[in-house]
Amino acid sequence: MSDAPRLSDPGAIVMSDLSDLSDLSDLSDLSARGRHSLPNALELQGICKTFGPVRANDNISLAVRPGEVHSILGENGAGKTTLMRIIAGVITPDSGTISLGGQPVNIRDPLHASELGIQMVHQHFALIDTLTVTENLYLARLRSVYRRLDLQELRRDIQELSETHRLPVEPDALVANLSVGSQQRVEIARSLLLQADVLILDEPTSVLTPHETSDLFRLIRRLTATGVSIIFISHKLSEVMEISDRISVLRDGRYITTIEGDKATAENLSEAMVGRPIVERSFVTGDSNIQRQDEPALAVREVTTSDDSDSVKLQTVSLEVYPGEILGIAGVDGNGQSELIDVLLGHRKPTEGSVELSGEGHPTGRSGVAHIPDDRLAKGLIPNMTIWQNLLLRRADDSRFLTKRGVVRKESARTATSQDLEAFGLKREVADLLPSMLSGGMQQRVLLARELTGAPSVVIAAQPTRGLDIEGTQFVRTTLDRLRAEGAAILLVSTELDEILALADRIAVMFRGQVIGEMTNRDADLVRLGLLMGGEAA
Amino acid sequence: MTPTTVEDRRSRRRTTAHLWTTFGPAAVGVVAGFFLIIIVGGLLMVISGISPLEGFDGLWKGSFGSTIGFGSALLRSTPVILTGLGVAVAYRAGVFNVGAEGQLFIGGLCGTIGALVAPGPAALNIALALIAGFLGGALWAGLPGYLKAYRGVNEIISTVLFNFVAIQVVAYAVNGPLEEAGSVSPQSERLPYGIPGLIPNTSANYGFVLAVLLTAFIWWYTTRTHQGLRMRAVGGNPLAARYVGVNDRRSIVWAMLISGGLAGLGGAVEVLGLHHRLFPGFSPGFGFEGLIAAILASGNAIATMVFAVLIGGLRSGGEEMQRNTGAPIAFVFIIQGLIILVAAGSRTRYRRSAVPGQDSAAAHDAGPYDAKLLESPESMDA
Amino acid sequence: MLEFGFWIGVTAAGMTLAAPILYPALGGLISERSGVLNIGLEGLMLFGAFCGAATGAASGSPWVGFLAAIGVGAGLGLVFAYLTVSRAANQVVVGLGFNIVALGATGYLLNRFPKTGSPTDVPGFGRLFDGIADASELGRVVNQTAPVFFGFALVPLVWWVLYRTNWGLALRACGDHPESVDALGLNVVRIRYEAVVAGGMLAAAGGAVLSLSNLHIFVEGMTSGRGFLALAAYTFGKWRPLGTLAACVLFGVGDALQLRMQTLGFSAPFELMVAVPYILALLALVGLVGRSQAPKAVGAAFLPDRSRQSKRAPARDAETIRS
16 A cells, blocks of 8 residues: 555656567567656655764755666765665654655665665665565565465466566575675565655665676666666766766765766766866876886786685686785675785685795784785774774784783873874774774775784775775875785785776786786776676686 | 764763663562562461461571571582583583583582592591593583583583483482492491581581682683683674684683583582582482572673572571471572562563674665574673 | 384384473574573473372373463563563573472472372373274374474474564564664563563473473473473574474484483493484584574663653653663
């Protein structure tokens, strides 16, 4: 039971993009009515949401037309997630109105939002991995818990859905065994099963290969042709420009502007996002500056790991990083990068091959090998300790504040760590806070302070700018560049190709546990890298 | 724009909130306990035709109101302190040691064996016996610790099961190999030496002093040394600890060894200090009382000791009350249980794990839910 | 020793001894599958045993006693659920607290209602098939009391509920990924409440089986660890109804065997025999007896999204939680 007219009625189907419709010839109800004559699928007016002193959303108004792909662009911290949570019913706004199909609605909770036709596919999927796909979808569609289990009808619906939208889904597969791309398709299937009129996709491409991304974009086109409106959230300008009909930009909690898809450029978008045009600094000064020494600081020689159900098997991986250079590892998450790092750090023993690290042994020693983990919450900071205690963990031998027996001299420890924090742009007072009190960007800076203080000779940086705003991203890149100039050997693992291209002297691509391509920065380009990332040797 | 202007103002409020989160339930427990004792206890006594005044008089005298009572309270709380410390140490390392009772039993067994085979004089014999008790308990906990660290076995379930095996092992030993010849009830031979008394004319012994010293040491170790810091790191986030270079698996095993050792020591002290012989079921649940003390104290060593003493006092007071007025010991159980339930239920419901507001890390990185697991040990250096 | 009659006797006794463990084992299984570990099964059983005996004595009918015990179990289960689910209290501590209160309360109440401790006053369930038992040896095995039959009948029922109803599916999901279930719009809190209450009812019923069926009396502390044995049973049974049944029967038969061992001159140490069920459960836990996987979210409190403002989920806005 919903308050708004449902836009999936046959009469409301509109066309947004004719280019990919050859496969939709079986949809008989295509209407040539233009979009503009229909009420907006979703309209926000004056949405405000404050958390304490922070105005997460400040008087935001925007409209999404039926059957369009409308992107919300903004830096991390701009208010996109809060706004989406409001639309999805997870939180309610302090003021402002939401209308669906021209009718104002009051979205009470996610269930209600779902009934109104709003669905969201989150960055981290809400799937139960001990159950099958069908069981998951069944739970999503469950109305009454006090009934017999009956999966038959659902199976038929899944089949139908799968065919109609060309959405391949394996109904009896255990979710735990599915690839990330497949899991995402299950989430989308869920949204369609629940008859979404408005589908919010939150950073959907961060976990996909370029090939899977194109598949997703084609799917999006097909969906919009059936009248579904898609809200696409991303921070990647290139993708947003490719897929969107219109792009709305948020900055600091406020709505800035909406730009038509075909009129969007990197310049006007980034200017709207940040308030000034951004010049992507390139740090690579050309390989003539690299002075190759005889010995690499970091070397992986023919490393193979064992076959394991929870991890990707590495197969004869060989890499070298010399002092004063950055080697970038490109590739979609889940192709062996984490396993490679674990082998480098000694957390995983290879069955064949060897690892050499010159650096004075790992972490609790002095600066030797620095590691910036790709997940600052899960692998980075300890949640129940203050920041200075977190930093202290890395300094087991520092006699500035540790006696020989290992007793901590609290005051000098705090002072010393505060200084380390300042060097990374944080105020001294941060030292006494808990990690949970800091934003993502600040947490990342804390991690950098922990690892990079003291001129490490080897740095393994995994997704170092994940979740950071532009300023933070620039800071990290500048830091890595500086360390390189000071002679560190840096292994940079990143899913962001622009980042790799901006920083790395040499680039290797990992796919399914192997290094399938290696080249210098000069020889690299997006197309070639994209192909390799997708597994196709160039 | 300096990135931290927003947070400074709130850090003081947060610190207070943090302290409240850590010690709030404990405080509530104490206050609730006080009221519960009076209300429920009084009610029960009235119903049973016992004068509440006499009853409470007995309770107080038997716990902290008289020298004898004080002594027996100390005696009664010693094994609870030790097991509590053990559980607290494990808790800080992120391990839930529900097996303190079993470790205590094994410790008592090993302490008995140690006392029986070790040579005199008294000091040497007792020392060796206590060490044996420590080692026995340590091994009994080390096994489930290893299983958790290296095999991912849920330690709550495994330690509970180990408890029962331990109790049976002790019963077997006392009925068989260690049985005192010619005795009617199953018990071991009388041990040659006992822990010397602490306060004259009371039953308290130096075991209490040992417990206090160990409390201080454990507190110092966990809060003031780098090793303790690393252990707490494992308790906070084992994966992150690993990435900082801490061997999290080894830390878990070490923590369990220490934990079991302390509980085992509790058993050895009880046998050597009070009974001077081993018999089945010599523990009325010390291990569980210690666990409760440790959890209510959120793993803080000193708070654990305080709670353990209160629990011990409640029991010894209850016994005096029973002698005095004929009030059944069941009253004490009821009150003790209710206090535990109220204190446990008074933990603050939500653990703050994100700055509410602009796309903070949790909101952005943690997906659609900010739900976080509750059982992460606190570690403000208090 | 290996006469037929001996083994029949062992099996028959084994069934009788298995029943009081089966009920709480199934109850604990349901509860734990939903994510709530209930170490208080022992205390719940004790309450059930007392209540069953007391109301039985007062009313003269074991059935009344049995039903009263189930009712009390439901009420206590509600309290347990409130503490562990709504208040997010530590599940182990709450369970232990229940055990302690139960010991005290039942001991005290026994004093107040001494008839509960008198076998002449406490009614008992009679065995149903005395005729068949007299007629044939095998008949002795099926000659059990009504609650024993109910207990065994519960197993397929629990299986059906867990695997063939929506509730069961949602419940299993709650035990592994409560956050995802919550995100799908299902009420995790309510499901857990229901599971815990069901567990309480079954545990108390198991206690009543002890005091009304196996024996016709209530004795202080009569459960003597059976609540924990139930935990071992469903652990050994790998959190599955059928496995749990097998474990309970195994433990029951083992118990019966051990009781008879002495008469046969076997001097296997009785205490170690008692330890065998727990050792078996440990072996299953470690995976030496096939793979074993506890529900993933066991023991952890479920905290719904703090910033949710919904009447359906009992969550409150971040601001009101400022401690």
